[in-house]
Amino acid sequence: MKQLSVARLRQMASSLDLDLNAEELAGMRPMVQDLLEVGRRLRRDYAPRIYRRTRRSE
Amino acid sequence: MSPREELHLLTVAEAGRRFRDGSLTSSDYVSALMERIRRLDPQLRSVITLTGPADVEIVSWRGPLHGIPIGIKDSIATAGIRTTANSHVLAGWVPAEDAPAVAAVRAAGAIVLAKLNLNEFAWGIPSEDDLFPPPRNPWSPEHRAMGSSSGSAVAVASGLCPAALGTDAGGSVRQPAANCGVVGLKPTHGLIDSSGTFAAPTICEVGPITRTIEDAALLLDALTGAPYAESLLRPTRPTRIGVPRRHIEAAESDRQIGTAFEDALQVLRQLGMDVVEVDIDGLADAAEADFLILNVEAFSLHEHTLRTRRADYGQSSRLYHMQGAFLSAADYVAALRVGDVVRKRVDDVLSMVDVLATPVVPVLTAEAARSAKAQPHTGGAAIFTAPFNLTGHPAISIPGGMSTEGIPIGFQLIGRARGEADLLWLAHQYEQATPWHTMHPADVEIASSHSMGG
Numbered sequence: 072m073k074q075l076s077v078a079r080l081r082q083m084a085s086s087l088d089l090d091l092n093a094e095e096l097a098g099m100r101p102m103v104q105d106l107l108e109v110g111r112r113l114r115r116d117y118a119p120r121i122y123r124r125t126r127r128s129e
Numbered sequence: 130m131s132p133r134e135e136l137h138l139l140t141v142a143e144a145g146r147r148f149r150d151g152s153l154t155s156s157d158y159v160s161a162l163m164e165r166i167r168r169l170d171p172q173l174r175s176v177i178t179l180t181g182p183a184d185v186e187i188v189s190w191r192g193p194l195h196g197i198p199i200g201i202k203d204s205i206a207t208a209g210i211r212t213t214a215n216s217h218v219l220a221g222w223v224p225a226e227d228a229p230a231v232a233a234v235r236a237a238g239a240i241v242l243a244k245l246n247l248n249e250f251a252w253g254i255p256s257e258d259d260l261f262p263p264p265r266n267p268w269s270p271e272h273r274a275m276g277s278s279s280g281s282a283v284a285v286a287s288g289l290c291p292a293a294l295g296t297d298a299g300g301s302v303r304q305p306a307a308n309c310g311v312v313g314l315k316p317t318h319g320l321i322d323s324s325g326t327f328a329a330p331t332i333c334e335v336g337p338i339t340r341t342i343e344d345a346a347l348l349l350d351a352l353t354g355a356p357y358a359e360s361l362l363r364p365t366r367p368t369r370i371g372v373p374r375r376h377i378e379a380a381e382s383d384r385q386i387g388t389a390f391e392d393a394l395q396v397l398r399q400l401g402m403d404v405v406e407v408d409i410d411g412l413a414d415a416a417e418a419d420f421l422i423l424n425v426e427a428f429s430l431h432e433h434t435l436r437t438r439r440a441d442y443g444q445s446s447r448l449y450h451m452q453g454a455f456l457s458a459a460d461y462v463a464a465l466r467v468g469d470v471v472r473k474r475v476d477d478v479l480s481m482v483d484v485l486a487t488p489v490v491p492v493l494t495a496e497a498a499r500s501a502k503a504q505p506h507t508g509g510a511a512i513f514t515a516p517f518n519l520t521g522h523p524a525i526s527i528p529g530g531m532s533t534e535g536i537p538i539g540f541q542l543i544g545r546a547r548g549e550a551d552l553l554w555l556a557h558q559y560e561q562a563t564p565w566h567t568m569h570p571a572d573v574e575i576a577s578s579h580s581m582g583g
Contacts (some may be wrong), residue, residue, distance in 0.1 A: 083455055084454075084455075085203050087452060087454050087455075088436075089436075089451065092373050095447070095448060095451075098444075098448050099448050099451065099452055102448065102449075102506045103455045104450050105454075105504060105506065105509060106421060106424060106452060106454065106455070106456055106460075106506065107456070107460075108457075109329060109417045109418075109420075109421055109463070109465065109507055110421060110456055110457065110458075110460030111460075112249075113417070113418055113421070113460070113463040113464055113466075113467055114459055114460065114463040116414065117414070117463050117466045117470060118463075119466070119469050121297075
């Protein structure tokens with residue numbers, strides 16, 4: 072997954088009407104990146120069975 | 130040590146028996162504990178609010194908790210008693226109603242002695258700048274206690290109260306219990322009404338923290354109305370223990386934790402139990418999914434306050450509560466789906482074995498649990514506890530060893546849904562065969578000799 076930049080996070084926050092300062096954005100960036108990666112992986116590996124083409128392995 | 134001072138070592142069951150045989154009054158017991166709190170807690174920092182002496186005349190006996198003083202995590206609402214959740218957001222809030230769990234233990238005759246310290250809103254990394262700075266581990270005061278029910282575990286371990294109620298959304302009862310050498314139970318999802326708490330409702334349970342399994346059963350009796358303590362005495366019980374070895378080894382626990390776990394399994398074998406290896410795919414995914422849900426539900430619960438009073442949150446808590454805003458509905462649904470899938474897998478394995486056994490936490494100290502490697506926001510240090518919040522199975526942390534540094538190590542057993550009676554029975558067998566529950570930390574008389582990092 073492409074690294075989440077502070078600028079991109081600011082843009083995402085703005086779209087949610089969250090007015091975060093630079094310190095907050097910098098503090099959250101790595102944590103939000105981790106969470107987005109977890110979410111993406113879980114969506115892929117636990118997609119509803121009808122869409123699953125291959126058996127997932129851990 | 131004066132006879133009065135020894136009262137702090139009484140368990141719930143022992144204190145109740147002494148009330149009934151007339152050798153101790155609840156008033157004297159409460160007074161002794163309040164004196165102890167005033168003497169030790171300035172160093173331990175486990176108590177946020179100490180309530181006044183209660184009228185504890187026993188008019189008609191309500192059960193084993195009658196007249197027993199207990200502590201309540203300060204994110205659980207208590208009628209007429211300040212409930213801060215260790216946040217400036219709620220610094221002066223006095224709820225009008227008890228949370229159902231508090232109402233249940235009060236109805237059973239328990240007295241709310243103290244509201245106990247925690248990570249702000251049970252979600253975030255504690256700091257010295259918090260409304261109430263983080264509790265110290267009584268076994269090793271240079272370390273903080275694991276959280277988020279840190280004050281509850283510290284108070285029980287230190288003999289400030291014989292039992293407490295905490296909340297557990299990823300391990301927040303079991304981890305501090307393990308870290309402080311006491312018992313922590315996360316009941317089956319929905320067994321106890323966990324509303325009236327600041328917590329993620331899909332994955333969080335109110336649970337007791339005690340010094341013995343018998344006391345955990347007594348509190349569960351009061352919380353549910355079912356006779357769990359009686360069931361400890363029944364003869365026919367589970368004997369087949371499943372060990373999810375692949376999941377445990379992937380966590381790369383501290384070596385001392387691994388050794389303590391193997392020793393605990395050996396005790397079970399010596400008790401005549403059959404210990405077998407099992408494989409449950411997706412437990413690590415379940416830990417991450419649990420924390421994804423926690424992040425989303427934390428933001429949902431706090432969104433309005435974050436938008437209007439963000440500066441009133443501590444720095445870490447503010448960021449932890451906001452990051453869930455960036456996750457999508459699809460992420461949240463996927464995390465719930467992980468729960469459905471892994472719950473079925475755990476149920477399937479628990480149709481072949483009676484309980485599962487794992488360590489509680491892969492590291493020895495709160496500081497290690499909060500390290501970058503542990504990635505607390507995605508559940509890294511909760512790799513053994515959080516999966517069972519997501520699946521909803523009951524799980525208990527039992528004292529299971531002691532590190533060379535003198536920090537307790539816990540042992541976790543996981544049972545079938547609504548299988549608390551079997552779980553407590555097995556935990557009781559283990560407890561009675563080991564010395565760990567008889568060990569208590571020395572009183573922490575550190576004044577200013579220990580400084581804490583910020």
